[in-house]
Amino acid sequence: MTLPSVRAPGLTDAEVAQRVAEGKSNDVPERSTRSVAQIIRANVFTRINAILGVLLLIVMTTGSVINGMFGLLIIANSIIGMVQEIRAKQTLDKLAIVGQAKPMVRRQSGSVTLPPHEVVLDDIIELGPGDQVVVDGEVVEDENLEVDESLLTGEADPIAKDVGDEVMSGSFVVSGAGAYRATKVGSEAYAAKLAADASKFTLVKSELRNGINKILRFITYLLVPAGLLTIYTQLFTTHVGWRESVLRMVGALVPMVPEGLVLMTSIAFAVGVVRLGQRQCLVQELPAIEGLARVDVVCADKTGTLTDAGMRVSDVVEVGETGRGESLADALASLAAADARPNASMQALAATFHATPGWIATATAPFKSATKWSGVSYRDHGNWVIGAPDVLLDPGSDAARQAERIGARGLRVLLLGVGSVPVDHPEAPGQITPAALVVLEQKVRPDAHETLNYFAAQNVSVKVISGDNAVSVGAVAEKLGLGGEAMDARELPREPENLAEALDSFTSFGRVRPDQKRAIVHALQSRGHTVAMTGDGVNDVLALKDADIGVAMGAGSPASRAVAQIVLLDNRFATLPHVVGEGRRVIGNIERVANLFLTKTVYSVLLALLVGIECLIAVPIGRDPLLYPFQPIHVTIAAWFTIGIPAFVLSLAPNTERAYPGFVRRVLTSAVPFGLVVGTATFASYLVAYQGRHASWQEQDQASTAALITLLVAALWVLAVVARPYRWWRVALVLASGLAYVVIFSLPVAREKFLLDTSDLTTTSIALGIGVVAAATIEAVWWIRARVLGVRPRVWSSDQSR
Template sequence: MTTSTTQGLSDADVAQRVAEGKTNDVPTRAARSVPEIVRSNVFTRINAILGVLFVIVLATGSVINGAFGLLIIANSAIGIIQELRAKQTLDKLAIVGQAKPLVRRQSGTSALAPSEVVLDDVIELGPGDQIVVDGVVLEEVSLEVDESLLTGEADPIAKDAGDQVMSGSFVVAGSGAYRAAKVGREAYAAKLAEEASKFTLVKSELRNGINKILQFITYLLVPAGALIIYTQLFTTGADWRESVLRMVGALVPMVPEGLVLMTSIAFAVGVIRLGRRQCLVNELPAIEGLARVDVVCADKTGTLTENGMRVAELKPLTAADVGNVLAQLAADDPHPNASMAAIAEAYKMPPGWQASATAPFKSATKWSGTSYGDHGNWVIGAPDVLLDAESPAAEEAERIGAQGLRVLLLGSSDLPVDHPDAPGTVTPVALVVLEQRVRPDARDTLDYFAAQKVAVKVISGDNAVSVGAVAGSLGLDGETMDARHLPDRTDALADTLEHCTTFGRVRPDQKRAMVHALQSRGHTVAMTGDGVNDVLALKDADIGVAMGSGSSASRAVAQIVLLDNRFATLPYVVGEGRRVIGNIERVSNLFLTKTVYSVLLAVLVGVAGLSAKIFDTDPLPFPFQPIHVTIAAWFTIGIPAFILSLAPNKERAHSGFVRRVMTSALPSGLAVGLATFASYLLAYPGRGAGAAEQTQASTAALITLLISAIWVLAVVARPYQWWRVALVAVSALAYVVIFSLPPLRKLFLLDPSNLELSSMALGLGLLGAGVVEVIWWAQGAVLGERRRLWRERER
């Protein structure tokens, strides 16, 4: 035990190190800078493709056909603005939620941001504190450090003066101080983080699914694009400008220009919305991950109950001066936990005894103590750990704990507390009864999870009977078990977790083992906690959720931090995740359907062009110019997709994102593409047609396409609410306006004046819409999914 106090740096020393750049300049969180955000949104593969096509169109002199070039500006601007807003929200929250080490300087000891630490600073440590920079221990009192997140070493390591400590580790017991030896990117954890951040992210089925979809689209684009380029440039015999425009008109709709954008916007808006609820999301896909969770492991203290405690009752068991002992123990604890803080509040007049040995509280041992020479050796901790279970004091503690109260035993020991065999034989002196208030919103939160078929496991270090009483008062069903009787084998532990709901006396390593056991059965597990004993489980869970008032170590490893310490915020996070997943699935259906029918049209026209070259028949130019596909995307995909991506959505998240999107979009896209091609074939006048007749044929094909595509939107928008119906109706009405007003018809190169062709196109469009409708119902029957036209009222 080293207790000498080391002076810190002077203000002049600090200023000199800042001037020399010897600061801890590591970013507080993994976030892209503003230039990186701009570059990533401007220089994309999709923007590059559209940019090249835009330049080609401008070379023909047809400015109106280059209207799709506005997509480049819109995609980039919307993406940049939303990501900057999300970054601003996250950065503000990160400053509030970051760990602030206690730095000792000659001007005083104060909590500073990690970036304000300089080389040679003296940093004080207590239980739960994260070590923010590498250093050398200067002083310690029973200091133990957990380095498992860095080295994999499971057991805490005792640190003496002169020992090294590494950033990224955290204190599990004792206290001390260390001098900063390596700061900034030289620190061990910073080097690891810099490497890890390049490839470690929360698992995201949504992100992986969209990547698969884009790969699928790429495979379609290459052959279809090559075919249409060849046939339009070398087989139609048209003017080069006309051929180029038709070629671009085929290629532009194949590109899913808004799919990635809408996904990014949905995540960014989710971050902003949760930020308003004081919820810090360290990794964006964590929003999605929590929506897929089917088991929540919740710590009792600080999660279901409020952090603060009070001494409700003191039950002396001997004639000893209990008040003095408790007051002295509380006064000598430099970093009191919630229980000791409550005792210190109740007993404020210590007798002034001199401590000869101390033993800090550890989650693994469940007790702490101090030796006072002639005044005895005193321990305080869990009665069922310090006493025989059948002793009268232990039975009384069990009876009180069954009421949901926390009970601590104050006892005298026959051994000094720093003895290897401590605590030795403990003589019970008093029972200290502590009261915690259950959070008023805890029951509603648990009821929400129950309604959503999300299992809740209450895992605590407290007495199992006490934990079970609290869980029972909140309406949680299931058995309660003392974790000291849990099996070690993963499969046996998983079986136990299936039928037990509440666990007491859980060690930190058991919390992690329980997470692993649940994951072994295919569960997606969220772990909530606030203490240093929760860190390992938070790290290994699919989603770690830390309380803002918890230890800096728990906040550092969690993907989500509830800065307002409200467990009731979790349903809102789940809701945001469901909104993102459900809405992006809808949007993906729209974009992929467009790509499928665009590729199909290109292939069919290309094959027709090759046939014309081989058999010397009339060549078939592509039906649309770029302006046609641009206006087709406005109200069938672009604007509706943006609205749908941000809309409320409480549908449960299901796995199989890619399968569902593909099985929905592929047949719908084929139906739209075939109806459009048939309409164009019937309307196309042949090789000798003039420009007016060609425009009429293109217009007929566009009418069929728009009616079929609007019905795809109508299907994707289900189950209906009034605003969804309005969205589909307004989208359809917009095209009626475009086709009705002569100036717009002229601007967009439309000619619906041939009533025979327009009527035929209208009929084929309705036929295509009917096929899309039949496909939707048939898919529901095949996949076993209930189809609903209207959203059911919430009960």
């Protein structure tokens, strides 16, 4: 079927204005990112800020302003969180506008590309291969129009659409061309929900976030009993006055709250979005950053990914006689001119053969990935087809063997021939009489080799899957150092288990159909692989959707960009290593940060429990109950350089270590024993130094200082262990943190303001000794844990360049 000679007219400007005024436009939110006001509210009114705020008010009632310094965390958490998320929002929104799929809308003033939200009811929207249907509508023109609705209905096969048929937003055009009238726009159309889901700024549904939530639940279980016990014992058993009791109670409760864990996680994700945005990489779903860090197989399309998307005709080789008087140049020019939405191959033909002879088309057959050919029947000039030689020809023919020899040089080869039946005949193309081999040249991307070397060094395997001839695909793979013979996908087994075995044996695959790309992704996943799929065409959409991470090229089809989690707007395959690097930075650094915060919570809870239990035992037997060792100012300065500042630096620093599953187990097996050691050592040091509740203020400050010294030595060694494997800057970070405390304890003004007293050298020396023993125990735990988990412990990084 051909397009009607009289096209459906578009709306006038007045009709468009009237529909906009009546609210009949496709005015849906372009992105579902939070507004600036929502970001501010979400970062200020948090559960952690509420807890710290209440504790701050309690401390202020005692009149001890210096002990309220932990309240600065409320301001810091809120400002840092707001700034980073607003930056990420601005980056995402700008990139979304650049990468937005814009439909071709026909109006009486002419056909123009418009943002989806400017489409109005009754607009005529033109369609071509790879275009996504942006609103629901009714087909008014069709030329062999086929639409894939599998993302909506699960129907695997493309559906032919005739005039009068309904098209659903969210589906996409597989082949052919046409136009449809918008019948449902805005919130009534399925596209509104699809667009919101596809581009949501979200931190959910990721292993990292789920792991953080599990850790927070674990912390909650610890906080409730420890908090209640602390409140009771410090307020009702110590009898030292309400001000001192309140300060000790708050000093116990504040470090239990993991005030920076969620913040650091959010910052790491947001900074990742900004960094990738600077490389023209649009992250449509934030967990994709972390997902790529776990990828161990990358399925890469050849055309447009490993090679440049553009092509040029390098040669036309005659291979037979058609028996007619038409010239090859006229046939090629006519075929190129007849394609309303040409792909890269037809664009190359049109650029070379642009002098059309004026042949009259009587039937057309658009290119389909499943059939690998297209064609046009002309009045008085025959049925011309162009497509894959190994599909259209007998493999044993001279023309087929010649095409294979040319393809072995990494060139794309198309067969131009004449069919025995019209191209719209059910048995088309019929018997093919070869006329010529059209040789197209594609250049391998200059950065493709370096990118593949990066993946090889990171133990990430690459599978090249392409619709091109297997010999040509193999030749390109050989140039890129992937080696090995390419397999013809027509020989791939259908059974998932057998298919997975074939995938283990071959690296490159040619003549892959769209459904096979999807099956390849499923087969790899069935073997436990985390699969990333890259592509730019409509034939990649299903595989992009089902892969763990879908990566689309910015110049690709609107449908491929819509379903992918990551869009490379600069169309550079070489951007992928940077995406992988950001994912590894986020996961690896958040794991370190989580270790620090959870260790603090564990030792704080343990210390509170030990003090509380001692109080419960002491009261019945008439012994003085213990005061909690620290006032709020003590735990505040303890957190500055053992957790707060180092965690911020570690969360944003480079990190190329590969991510592995088991985030929660690794964090708990580190933080819990570390926290137990720190808490036990701190309690022991306090017991040694404690002089009873009737001791002088100086003696009480000396006991608190001794406990703090032990805690700092042990906590600094936890930082030293968590920072491994060392690079020069990590060593500098640990040394600077330790030096900061030396300065604090050395300055008289700091000792006075922070209620520190090191004048009792015996007590101070014992505290240092217990701290050193605790550090040695933490070191031993680190080595034992590595052996138990079967992990090779690494003290120094092999790469000291960063």
